[in-house]
Amino acid sequence: MVDTFQIKLDSYERIEIPSPLQPELKAVSEKIDVNENDLIDTQLLNEVFVGRVDILITEDKKIRKKAIELGISDKVFTIDSFLEKTFAEHPDLVNYKVLNVQKLKFGRINLEDDFFSSLKEDYIGFDKWFIKKYDEEAYITVNSNNGLLLSFLYLKVEDQDEKYLDVSPSFNPKKRLKVGTFKVINNGFRLGERFMKIIFDNALKNEVEEIYVTIYDKRDEQRRLIDLFEQWGFVLWGNKNEELVYVRDFSRKFDKNNLKLTYPFISKSQDCFIVPIYPDYHTELLPDSILNTESPKDFIEDFPHRNAINKVYVSRALTPHPKVGNNIIFYMTGGYYKSVVSTIGVVQEIKYDFSNETEFILYCRKSSVFPEDQLRAIWKYSKTKPFVVRFLFVYSFPHRINMKELIDLQVLSGINDAPRGFKPINKEQFNVILKATKSDESFIID
Numbered sequence: 073m074v075d076t077f078q079i080k081l082d083s084y085e086r087i088e089i090p091s092p093l094q095p096e097l098k099a100v101s102e103k104i105d106v107n108e109n110d111l112i113d114t115q116l117l118n119e120v121f122v123g124r125v126d127i128l129i130t131e132d133k134k135i136r137k138k139a140i141e142l143g144i145s146d147k148v149f150t151i152d153s154f155l156e157k158t159f160a161e162h163p164d165l166v167n168y169k170v171l172n173v174q175k176l177k178f179g180r181i182n183l184e185d186d187f188f189s190s191l192k193e194d195y196i197g198f199d200k201w202f203i204k205k206y207d208e209e210a211y212i213t214v215n216s217n218n219g220l221l222l223s224f225l226y227l228k229v230e231d232q233d234e235k236y237l238d239v240s241p242s243f244n245p246k247k248r249l250k251v252g253t254f255k256v257i258n259n260g261f262r263l264g265e266r267f268m269k270i271i272f273d274n275a276l277k278n279e280v281e282e283i284y285v286t287i288y289d290k291r292d293e294q295r296r297l298i299d300l301f302e303q304w305g306f307v308l309w310g311n312k313n314e315e316l317v318y319v320r321d322f323s324r325k326f327d328k329n330n331l332k333l334t335y336p337f338i339s340k341s342q343d344c345f346i347v348p349i350y351p352d353y354h355t356e357l358l359p360d361s362i363l364n365t366e367s368p369k370d371f372i373e374d375f376p377h378r379n380a381i382n383k384v385y386v387s388r389a390l391t392p393h394p395k396v397g398n399n400i401i402f403y404m405t406g407g408y409y410k411s412v413v414s415t416i417g418v419v420q421e422i423k424y425d426f427s428n429e430t431e432f433i434l435y436c437r438k439s440s441v442f443p444e445d446q447l448r449a450i451w452k453y454s455k456t457k458p459f460v461v462r463f464l465f466v467y468s469f470p471h472r473i474n475m476k477e478l479i480d481l482q483v484l485s486g487i488n489d490a491p492r493g494f495k496p497i498n499k500e501q502f503n504v505i506l507k508a509t510k511s512d513e514s515f516i517i518d
Contacts, residue, residue, distance in 0.1 A: 227270075
């Protein structure tokens with residue numbers, strides 16, 4: 073291991089003489105640094121601040137916090153965000169594809185894959201536990217070049233009679249979804265977010281009141297997962313022996329001020345809009361809403377925006393515009409018979425005030441269907457600058473209805489009423505769409 077690290081270190085250029093610490097760094101250091109390691113991190117940031125180092129890649133939250141205060145967050149990346157930047161700027165570098173998430177029995181998954189090494193180290197008896205589960209199912213993704221695992225998720229539904237003798241503080245009786253085993257290799261494709269969607273979908277399907285996960289805080293990969301869970305509303309509950317226990321309330325509620333904490337629930341009391349999207353971009357942005365006429369092989373999950381729950385929609389539409397918390401229904405254009413409504417999302421943010429092209433690119437890059445060169449073309453296209461709607465993907469309609477049916481249902485008044493911007497619809501029309509698309513309304517409150 074020492075030899076391996078030495079080889080890695082030898083590939084870097086050494087900074088023999090550190091740059092003088094700038095006043096801005098000293099000011100930030102006085103507010104945030106508490107030990108010698110923090111001071112060393114500040115010196116690293118100083119090299120970025122003075123322009124001696126171009127990019128710093130780190131999983132350290134405190135370093136990233138300092139970078140934001142210093143205005144150099146565009147030069148400080150996590151591993152995932154750097155890979156996302158790389159693939160957005162150079163899509164030709166994506167030289168392998170991630171297969172669609174598969175649900176397989178344990179017995180069909182290779183336990184000897186190196187992927188499981190850290191799990192075997194952390195959990196004594198992992199091999200025996202895995203073999204006992206041979207007839208149960210887990211979600212996985214693999215690298216299609218070599219067949220090796222990239223992610224693994226095992227879920228278990230527990231009823232109110234489940235005993236939690238080793239959880240402290242103890243759980244009250246509830247129907248819960250347990251995230252039993254969850255690991256994702258960091259590769260820039262936002263697989264963690266993809267799997268969070270699977271967790272929430274299973275929680276809805278099984279009508280649980282709570283979701284929980286037990287996880288060690290030993291490795292960087294575990295800390296990244298903890299950060300992901302916290303982003304989506306999981307809070308630290310206590311301990312299970314040496315593991316941390318994180319819990320996510322899954323009662324039916326909606327908070328437009330922090331949509332991730334109550335995702336995937338949406339509210340009918342919010343305004344609703346139908347928004348058009350061209351066929352070329354529809355399934356690229358919304359792969360879960362793939363049409364029957366499309367091949368899943370054309371949309372395997374090899375770009376970050378396909379896996380994300382967070383997505384962006386770029387527009388120049390005239391008013392009206394939606395607001396945070398509003399519902400949007402995506403309408404794939406195509407004419408009287410071929411156009412369909414396919415997807416529901418909830419608006420998380422609307423951003424108008426981009427100061428320049430670079431800010432626009434950085435904001436859109438990891439969640440947009442457009443590669444960077446197209447984003448630049450969109451920015452330069454006309455004097456009217458685009459605005460961006462950031463939304464959370466919530467639900468794909470199980471049954472699609474086209475323009476003809478929307479007209480018959482009086483959601484649209486005629487052919488000339490096809491959505492060209494954000495077309496508002498009332499609550500009754502929203503209900504008509506939900507019924508006509510045979511939607512499961514368990515994610516809707518009010």
